[in-house]
Amino acid sequence: MKIEKLLSKDPLWISKALTTVERDPIAGKELIDSLPEREYHVIGVTGSPGAGKSTLVDRLATELSSDHSVAIIAIDPSSPFTGGAILGDRIRMRHALENDKIFVRSMASRGKVGGLSPAIYDAVKLLGKCGFEKIIVETVGAGQSETDIVNLADIVLLILAPGIGDEIQMLKAGIMEIGDIYVVNKMDVDGAASLVNKIKAMLAFSDRKKEVILTNAVSGKNVDKLCALVEKELSKLIETGLIHKKRAHRELFHKLNSICEIIQERFLEDEKLDTLLEFIKNFDRGEEA
Known part of the structure; x- marks a missing residue:
């Protein structure tokens, strides 16, 4: 993936990058980390x-x-x-x-x-x-x-x-x-x-x-x-500085949501994980980590 094409907001390359994010989360995260x-x-x-x-x-x-x-x-x-x-x-x-x-x-x-x-x-x-x-x-x-x-x-x-x-x-x-x-x-x-x-x-x-x-x-x-x-x-x-709190919350929720997706895909039949899934599902703005 050509970084300069993405930074110039080339629509074709951005579309390709978004497709990577959707289809291959690991490759997508690596691509995102390579950008400033x-x-x-x-x-x-x-x-x-x-x-x-x-x-x-x-x-x-x-x-x-x-x-x-x-x-x-x-x-x-x-x-x-x-x-x-x-x-x-x-x-x-x-x-x-x-x-x-x-x-x-x-x-x-x-x-x-x-x-x-x-x-x-x-x-x-x-x-x-x-x-x-x-x-x-x-x-x-x-x-x-x-x-x-x-x-x-x-x-x-x-x-x-x-x-x-x-x-x-x-x-x-x-x-x-x-x-x-x-x-x-x-x-x-x-x-x-x-x-x-x-x-x-x-x-x-x-x-x-x-x-x-x-x-x-x-x-x-x-x-x-x-x-x-x-x-x-x-x-x-x-x-007010609240935007930084919102973004920290966004990152935390994203991580929890990613964990939830993995659990649901791999351990869907394991009833012992219900408590963890319920916590992630009910995680909301204003709740402390």
Whole structure:
């Protein structure tokens, strides 16, 4: 693998490198270790199916690309029967695919229930070391189970939309607790303003000070304001030093997750390992090692 090609962000070579990361984790880690350290930020995007995540990611990446090099990893669900995936999220990313400053990669979830692919941590690290300053990870869209993103991203955008059950979803624990910025998309649809008010009321009740914003991903309305909120949130993390704690947590969770994958592959029938697997499964932000 030609390092200079990766550092120049050559899309063909980066695609080959990501394939290596997915298919051969050991070779992938060796490749990542050969690259220099770079500063980069990971933006997680999650939310209910049908909320317009892919279209909004397309718009957000395009807005960010005016000042930064951007990479997108879109996780698509794998078939429980064949293990394959349609990898169709990129169909909705027309603007990003036409932009030379944006790299787009689809990855299959491989049946992972937390909304992410098992190789995602190394894939993100590879892209960061190749020089992409903003890396956007869009999760499967599996609803309440989709909480792994909080262990990967520096900040998480929770995308909601009126009329698709979010009023019920936001009363549930889990997914509504992981957002750093709450985005109510499809602002032209009836009920959008009402949903914003409900989210703000929920946040006030839980004493969580988080931003809530209305957007229209199709027209691009307010995406510039969302971009400004993302930059503001990242700056806050840097100024307070919390970003270092998040990244240390990311590395620890990645190691635990890797151990879990090995155990599941090699010792799946050993009931004595249930305790360890349960600990890794329930490892979450804020829990001390």
